[in-house]
Amino acid sequence: MLSPSEHTAFSKKIGVALIAPGGYPLDEQVLGRGILALQQQGCVVYNYYDGATKYQRFGGTDAGRVAQIVAAIENPQVQVVMAMRGSYGMSRLLPLLDFERITASKKIFVGHSDFTAFQLALLAQTGFPSFAGPMLCSDFGDATLSEFTISHFWQSLRQPEQTLEVVASGNPEVSVEGMLWGGNLAMINHLIGTPYFPQIEDGILFIEDIGEHPYRIERMMLQLQYAGILDRQRAIVMGKFSQYQLAEHDNGYDFDAMLAYLRSHISVPILTGLPFGHIRDKLTLPVGGHAKLVSGFDGFQLHLSGTLVLS
Numbered sequence: 001m002l003s004p005s006e007h008t009a010f011s012k013k014i015g016v017a018l019i020a021p022g023g024y025p026l027d028e029q030v031l032g033r034g035i036l037a038l039q040q041q042g043c044v045v046y047n048y049y050d051g052a053t054k055y056q057r058f059g060g061t062d063a064g065r066v067a068q069i070v071a072a073i074e075n076p077q078v079q080v081v082m083a084m085r086g087s088y089g090m091s092r093l094l095p096l097l098d099f100e101r102i103t104a105s106k107k108i109f110v111g112h113s114d115f116t117a118f119q120l121a122l123l124a125q126t127g128f129p130s131f132a133g134p135m136l137c138s139d140f141g142d143a144t145l146s147e148f149t150i151s152h153f154w155q156s157l158r159q160p161e162q163t164l165e166v167v168a169s170g171n172p173e174v175s176v177e178g179m180l181w182g183g184n185l186a187m188i189n190h191l192i193g194t195p196y197f198p199q200i201e202d203g204i205l206f207i208e209d210i211g212e213h214p215y216r217i218e219r220m221m222l223q224l225q226y227a228g229i230l231d232r233q234r235a236i237v238m239g240k241f242s243q244y245q246l247a248e249h250d251n252g253y254d255f256d257a258m259l260a261y262l263r264s265h266i267s268v269p270i271l272t273g274l275p276f277g278h279i280r281d282k283l284t285l286p287v288g289g290h291a292k293l294v295s296g297f298d299g300f301q302l303h304l305s306g307t308l309v310l311s
Contacts, residue, residue, distance in 0.1 A: 017072035020059025023087025034141030073105035086113025099125035116183030121196035129288030168273025176234035180291035208239035208277030214258035240277035
């Protein structure tokens with residue numbers, strides 16, 4: 001993969017628009033570091049977040065955050081629109097967005113966590129792909145950048161096809177292909193039964209979350225199962241489920257116990273080990289791209305294609 005410095009060496013100036021559709025940056029130093037990191041990697045940064053207009057826990061009023069998105073898509077110098085952070089707030093904006101207008105802009109949208117709501121809504125409403133990947137505050141604004149995360153992000157935006165090799169044991173043998181979709185599990189569950197939930201047949205669903213106890217993960221997965229969504233997929237790939245705490249009264253019920261239960265009650269193969277989620281070293285994944293998944297004894301291979309790339 002390309003290092004951040006190698007990216008700078010060959011790239012044209014890339015216009016990156018920053019938006020805060022959910023929470024606002026909690027640390028101005030992190031915001032500044034993130035902007036500087038993008039600039040050092042050959043980007044022209046257009047920051048549409050104004051700290052003076054933050055509202056309650058959000059990066060602005062609902063109308064103000066919609067205006068950030070509109071400004072980003074209307075700027076002809078912008079190729080990439082990046083969410084600053086997740087938290088909560090994207091759900092409020094979905095009925096206020098013109099998804100056809102967003103799609104017509106042909107921008108590359110990237111983020112994860114709460115931004116999953118935007119990505120799935122965009123896919124459901126127009127079929128337009130986006131990228132589940134790094135955000136400004138948690139990734140580009142880190143005091144020490146993850147070379148893995150940043151390099152794979154730029155690689156994903158440059159290459160129309162790529163093959164990922166993941167080392168992971170204990171997974172079933174699988175050879176399937178279909179649309180890659182998913183993101184944050186709580187946000188996926190949140191959209192069930194709404195016009196913002198994509199109806200994917202024979203897809204490959206990837207999931208992750210943060211601060212969710214295994215029983216909550218199980219409960220959300222069962223909701224997807226009972227709604228008939230999981231049976232329509234060809235495989236489920238679990239990323240990282242981080243920062244949860246077990247309790248004494250769990251009495252041996254942990255992530256592995258939960259996973260064993262799901263595998264015994266869900267017919268679709270479930271894989272673990274995908275380097276994606278609320279973690280330092282994360283892949284960038286095309287939401288709405290095409291994937292071929294081949295799993296063996298000691299790992300799996302994910303071939304990705306059909307994505308947007310920088311011109």
